[in-house]
Amino acid sequence: MTTNDVKPAQATKTDAILDAATRHFSMHGFEVTKLSDIAKDAGVGVGTIYLRYEGKAELLGGVLDRAEQSFADAMNDPAIRDIPFPERFTAIISAIFKAADRERDLARLMALSAYASHAGAHETSHVLHAIKTHLQDGMDRNELRADVDLPLAARMAHGMVEGAMRAMMAEPARDPAAVIAQIAQASELWLCTPKPKG
Amino acid sequence: MTTNDVKPAQATKTDAILDAATRHFSMHGFEVTKLSDIAKDAGVGVGTIYLRYEGKAELLGGVLDRAEQSFADAMNDPAIRDIPFPERFTAIISAIFKAADRERDLARLMALSAYASHAGAHETSHVLHAIKTHLQDGMDRNELRADVDLPLAARMAHGMVEGAMRAMMAEPARDPAAVIAQIAQASELWLCTPKPKG
Amino acid sequence: MTTNDVKPAQATKTDAILDAATRHFSMHGFEVTKLSDIAKDAGVGVGTIYLRYEGKAELLGGVLDRAEQSFADAMNDPAIRDIPFPERFTAIISAIFKAADRERDLARLMALSAYASHAGAHETSHVLHAIKTHLQDGMDRNELRADVDLPLAARMAHGMVEGAMRAMMAEPARDPAAVIAQIAQASELWLCTPKPKG
Amino acid sequence: MTTNDVKPAQATKTDAILDAATRHFSMHGFEVTKLSDIAKDAGVGVGTIYLRYEGKAELLGGVLDRAEQSFADAMNDPAIRDIPFPERFTAIISAIFKAADRERDLARLMALSAYASHAGAHETSHVLHAIKTHLQDGMDRNELRADVDLPLAARMAHGMVEGAMRAMMAEPARDPAAVIAQIAQASELWLCTPKPKG
DNA sequence: AATGAATGAGAGTTCATTCAT
DNA sequence: GATGAATGAACTCTCATTCAT
Numbered sequence: 001m002t003t004n005d006v007k008p009a010q011a012t013k014t015d016a017i018l019d020a021a022t023r024h025f026s027m028h029g030f031e032v033t034k035l036s037d038i039a040k041d042a043g044v045g046v047g048t049i050y051l052r053y054e055g056k057a058e059l060l061g062g063v064l065d066r067a068e069q070s071f072a073d074a075m076n077d078p079a080i081r082d083i084p085f086p087e088r089f090t091a092i093i094s095a096i097f098k099a100a101d102r103e104r105d106l107a108r109l110m111a112l113s114a115y116a117s118h119a120g121a122h123e124t125s126h127v128l129h130a131i132k133t134h135l136q137d138g139m140d141r142n143e144l145r146a147d148v149d150l151p152l153a154a155r156m157a158h159g160m161v162e163g164a165m166r167a168m169m170a171e172p173a174r175d176p177a178a179v180i181a182q183i184a185q186a187s188e189l190w191l192c193t194p195k196p197k198g
Numbered sequence: 199m200t201t202n203d204v205k206p207a208q209a210t211k212t213d214a215i216l217d218a219a220t221r222h223f224s225m226h227g228f229e230v231t232k233l234s235d236i237a238k239d240a241g242v243g244v245g246t247i248y249l250r251y252e253g254k255a256e257l258l259g260g261v262l263d264r265a266e267q268s269f270a271d272a273m274n275d276p277a278i279r280d281i282p283f284p285e286r287f288t289a290i291i292s293a294i295f296k297a298a299d300r301e302r303d304l305a306r307l308m309a310l311s312a313y314a315s316h317a318g319a320h321e322t323s324h325v326l327h328a329i330k331t332h333l334q335d336g337m338d339r340n341e342l343r344a345d346v347d348l349p350l351a352a353r354m355a356h357g358m359v360e361g362a363m364r365a366m367m368a369e370p371a372r373d374p375a376a377v378i379a380q381i382a383q384a385s386e387l388w389l390c391t392p393k394p395k396g
Numbered sequence: 397m398t399t400n401d402v403k404p405a406q407a408t409k410t411d412a413i414l415d416a417a418t419r420h421f422s423m424h425g426f427e428v429t430k431l432s433d434i435a436k437d438a439g440v441g442v443g444t445i446y447l448r449y450e451g452k453a454e455l456l457g458g459v460l461d462r463a464e465q466s467f468a469d470a471m472n473d474p475a476i477r478d479i480p481f482p483e484r485f486t487a488i489i490s491a492i493f494k495a496a497d498r499e500r501d502l503a504r505l506m507a508l509s510a511y512a513s514h515a516g517a518h519e520t521s522h523v524l525h526a527i528k529t530h531l532q533d534g535m536d537r538n539e540l541r542a543d544v545d546l547p548l549a550a551r552m553a554h555g556m557v558e559g560a561m562r563a564m565m566a567e568p569a570r571d572p573a574a575v576i577a578q579i580a581q582a583s584e585l586w587l588c589t590p591k592p593k594g
Numbered sequence: 595m596t597t598n599d600v601k602p603a604q605a606t607k608t609d610a611i612l613d614a615a616t617r618h619f620s621m622h623g624f625e626v627t628k629l630s631d632i633a634k635d636a637g638v639g640v641g642t643i644y645l646r647y648e649g650k651a652e653l654l655g656g657v658l659d660r661a662e663q664s665f666a667d668a669m670n671d672p673a674i675r676d677i678p679f680p681e682r683f684t685a686i687i688s689a690i691f692k693a694a695d696r697e698r699d700l701a702r703l704m705a706l707s708a709y710a711s712h713a714g715a716h717e718t719s720h721v722l723h724a725i726k727t728h729l730q731d732g733m734d735r736n737e738l739r740a741d742v743d744l745p746l747a748a749r750m751a752h753g754m755v756e757g758a759m760r761a762m763m764a765e766p767a768r769d770p771a772a773v774i775a776q777i778a779q780a781s782e783l784w785l786c787t788p789k790p791k792g
Numbered sequence: 793a794a795t796g797a798a799t800g801a802g803a804g805t806t807c808a809t810t811c812a813t
Numbered sequence: 814g815a816t817g818a819a820t821g822a823a824c825t826c827t828c829a830t831t832c833a834t
Contacts, residue, residue, distance in 0.1 A: 013815095031229030035808065036817090045816040047810085056808065152365045152372075152380055159361025163353040171349070182350055190384040211798095233825065234800095243799040248826070409794095427625030431829065432796090441795040443831085452829065548761045548768075548776055555757025559749040567745070578746055582784040607819090629804065630821095639820040641806080650804070 014052055016042040021063045030060060072126035074099040075134070085143035086188035092134055093180045093187075096127070096161055128158050135191070144191050157187065214240040215247055219261045228258060270324035272297040273332070283341035284386035290332055291378045291385075294325070294359060326356050333389070342389050355385065410448055412438040417459045426456060468522035470495040471530070481539035482584035488530055489576045489583075492523070492557055524554050531587070540587050553583065608646055610636040615657045624654060666720035668693040669728070679737035680782035686728055687774050687781075690721070690755055722752050729785070738785050751781065 020041035024033040035056060039046045053059040074095040083091050132154045138144035164183050168174050218239035222231040233254060237244045251257040272293040281289050330352040336342035362381050366372050416437035420429040431452060435442045449455040470491040479487050528550040534540035560579050564570050614635035618627040629650060633640045647653040668689040677685050726748040732738035758777050762768050 029229075031227075034806090039817090046808090047816050048814080050809075051814070149376075149380055151369070152362065152377060153384075155361040155365040155368075156358045156381065156384065157361070159357035159359070159364070160354045161357070162360070163355070163357025164350065166357070167350045167353040170353075174350075178347075179350060182347055183354065186351075186354065186388040189387045232823085237800095244825090245799055245827080246797080249797070254825070425625075427623075430827090435796090442829090443795050444793080446830075447793070545772075545776055547765070548758060548773060549780075551757040551761040551764075552754045552777065552780065553757070555753035555755070555760070556750045557753070558756070559751070559753025560746065562753070563746045563749040566749075570746075574743075575746060578743055579750065582747075582750065585783045586780040628802090633821095640804090641820055642818080644805070645818065 013042070013044055013048065017044060017049055017052065017059070018063055018066055021059050022067065025060060025063055030056075035059075068126040071096065071099045072130050075127065075130035080134075081137070084141070085138045086184065086192045088134065088138070089184040089187045090180060092131075093161065093183050097165075097176055097180060100165060128154055131157055138191075143193060145193055148191060153191065157191075160186065211240070211242055211246065212250055215242060215250065215257070216261055216264055219257050220265065223258055223261055228254075233257075266324040269294065269297045270328050273325065273328035278332075279335065282339070283336045284382070284390045286332065286336070287382040287385040288378060290329075291359065291381050295363075295374055295378060298363060326352055329355055336389070341391060343391055346389060351389065355389075358384065409438070409440055409444065413440065413445055413448065413455070414459055414462055417455050418463065421456060421459055426452075431455075464522040467492065467495045468526050471523065471526035477530075477533065480537070481534045482580070482588045484530065484534070485580040485583040486576060488527075489557065489579050493561075493572055493576060496561060524550055527553055534587075539589060541589055544587060549587065553587075556582065607636070607638055607642065611638060611643055611646065611653070612657055612660055615653055616661065619654055619657055624650075629653075662720040665690065665693045666724050669721065669724035674728075675731070678735070679732045680778070680786045682728065682732070683778040683781040684774060686725075687755065687777050691759075691770055691774060694759060722748055725751055732785070737787060739787055742785060747785065751785075754780065 017038065020038045021033075023041065024038050035046055035049060038059075039049055042049075049059060053062055075092060077095065080088060080091045080095060132150060135144060135148070135150055135154055135157075139146060139148070139150070161183060164179050168176065168179060215236065218236045219231075221239065222236050233244055233247060236257075237247055240247075247257060251260055273290060275293060278286065278289045278293060330348060333342060333346070333348055333352055333355075337344060337346070337348070359381060362377050366374065366377060413434065416434045417429075419437065420434050431442055431445060434455075435445055438445075445455060449458060471488060473491065476484065476487045476491060528546060531540060531544070531546055531550055531553075535542060535544070535546070557579060560575050564572065564575060611632065614632045615627075617635065618632050629640055629643060632653075633643055636643075643653060647656055669686060671689060674682060674685045674689060726744060729738060729742070729744055729748055729751075733740060733742070733744070755777060758773050762770065762773060
């Protein structure tokens with residue numbers, strides 16, 4: 001494949017399929033979603049989906065991969081890696097929220113991992129991995145408490161963000177910045193090395 | 199049949215159905231679960247399920263109701279309400295974990311709310327409500343920070359516990375007591391009024 | 397069984413069952429009707445129906461038997477047998493319409509014969525048989541045309557009355573007496589020995 | 595495939611389905627008939643039926659429509675319209691019998707109208723309408739008695755033919771021509787303007 | 793005799809998947 | 814490569830029938 005994309009048509013169709021599939025899977029769930037609906041939404045025939053994915057589960061796999069990648073890319077932004085803790089918390093969480101705004105239904109999508117044929121691949125999500133990396137980095141720099149159980153803390157932080165997102169879904173009027181600030185503050189109090197007094 | 203044994207047969211059958219349904223729904227998901235499997239597992243005929251629940255969705259509703267109730271009961275134990283913060287965190291979290299041990303797959307179950315016909319009833323879960331009540335109580339007693347956004351913090355705490363549970367599922371060898379201690383510590387640092395120094 | 401009915405309770409229950417069954421079968425059809433509905437309508441338990449009838453088909457048989465008998469009784473009224481043709485036509489048809497008013501849905505019921513386990517018994521209906529007997533009687537008295545094919549004419553007359561009944565169902569405002577007069581006139585023109593002129 | 599052969603496959607399949615459905619519905623009734631049997635008989639998969647009809651009731655609707663149309667077409671043959679009464683009776687009845695030979699079980703089919711989702715459409719059957727038209731035509735030409743109640747007479751004639759058909763079903767050895775002659779004679783005596791004597 | 797909870801075979805319907813065009 | 818008509822396995826739900834009480 002050359003640098004300037006030779007198969008724009010196909011790429012476009014694949015994107016249309018992934019877009020439609022993301023929409024349907026996240027809004028209605030895996031089993032409820034009909035491939036024919038996705039095809040119609042994407043403006044292609046059902047058979048076309050089968051030219052790109054082995055089946056329904058593999059299509060979900062593709063959807064999850066793309067969504068996770070988008071999240072992970074945001075969090076792995078080198079610019080963020082240079083920020084010291086606790087300020088970095090705000091940057092990380094902002095990145096997650098920004099990605100979540102693009103991939104609006106990631107939270108719900110992630111719950112579908114179980115259906116993906118290669119579910120194992122998603123057992124440890126890219127997002128979770130990015131969180132772990134950031135925390136490890138903070139510990140290496142002595143900006144985070146050494147006595148923290150890293151894998152456990154990463155899961156807890158992950159859940160905390162999910163909980164905050166659910167709060168925003170339940171009360172859409174909330175100010176995202178304020179929510180981000182609350183999570184950042186909680187993270188700092190919980191994970192950062194206490195600042196020496198005085 | 200003893201005198202204080204009211205309709206044991208029917209109660210037993212309903213319980214068997216709910217037990218089997220909980221097992222299947224939480225382990226395999228709503229759509230994937232076949233009523234015939236639940237019936238077989240419960241040792242009853244399919245028709246018997248329909249004598250108690252209008253359909254599959256209503257059966258899930260019954261399962262969720264029972265599970266939520268069990269959790270909420272554990273957390274509303276009056277004995278817990280007398281413990282001051284931050285010690286109370288340990289008690290609450292222990293209660294959740296103990297209930298989770300009985301209702302092993304609550305976390306996964308809760309994700310199924312969408313399928314329940316009376317999903318609205320679960321919009322705000324009993325567990326979440328219990329958490330809110332405890333936090334409010336702590337704030338009234340000045341044991342928790344006054345500047346905490348209660349509804350948001352409750353969701354975040356809820357998510358944090360879910361995350362910890364996922365960690366335990368991923369690594370079953372973990373010591374539950376240690377996990378509980380980590381959550382309790384994080385909660386204390388994050389939510390408790392800082393103790394005066396000195 | 398003595399002359400004065402010893403088992404009024406059972407007879408009453410049987411009647412209630414037959415009444416309810418007649419209502420349901422004729423209004424909604426055989427397959428659509430649920431035994432539990434009939435039982436509820438009759439104020440008995442489902443099991444009670446099985447104490448009197450072998451099954452659903454046999455219950456329909458009982459319903460048809462009773463309805464047919466009621467019709468046949470009306471038409472076999474000795475008073476009618478003394479009337480000469482063509483006047484007798486009016487009496488016969490009036491009797492059918494009167495019975496149809498009591499057993500409101502006979503026409504629809506008869507269509508259900510196919511479902512009765514002893515359908516053979518109904519192949520030649522009582523009503524049809526009564527019509528045949530009357531026509532034979534008229535031929536014996538030379539009041540009806542000798543060249544009429546009796547079994548065929550009986551079926552045709554039967555159908556003609558059914559057609560008239562459908563007309564009344566379609567246009568309930570019709571005057572029954574006028575309808576009866578039309579059928580009687582048609583029968584006379586068609587079946588009676590032409591009166592000598594002059 | 596020739597040029598003037600438009601979508602033969604699909605048309606053929608639809609026809610096969612309608613043929614099989616007609617056979618099954620008329621021989622065994624609506625509820626008793628299984629879609630899987632119709633599909634097997636038609637040499638298609640069950641799903642194929644659902645590509646053409648919304649469900650079982652709509653399939654019956656399609657069957658009734660086609661059958662009625664076939665009958666009505668036979669009766670509306672312009673050649674018949676030119677024959678004067680009473681000779682026209684023979685032509686009409688012959689046409690009905692000929693169509694009945696093709697659509698062997700129309701009489702029984704018509705009784706199923708109740709199950710068709712668009713039953714209303716069949717309230718007044720095409721056949722009945724054709725009969726009415728012929729009678730009206732006869733009255734306009736002064737070939738039929740003016741004092742006949744047209745809608746009622748049409749229903750009665752319709753029923754008379756049905757009765758005759760039942761006679762033929764009960765006694766298959768009967769000569770159709772003789773049966774037709776009997777109906778035609780009855781119709782003439784009943785409906786035609788009496789011929790002036792002399 | 794009367795009941796109705798329990799049963800499970802069986803039907804309509806859906807939809808992922810295939811493949812001829 | 815693209816399509817969508819065709820397929821049939823598999824599901825939920827119903828209800829006649831049984832039988833313990």
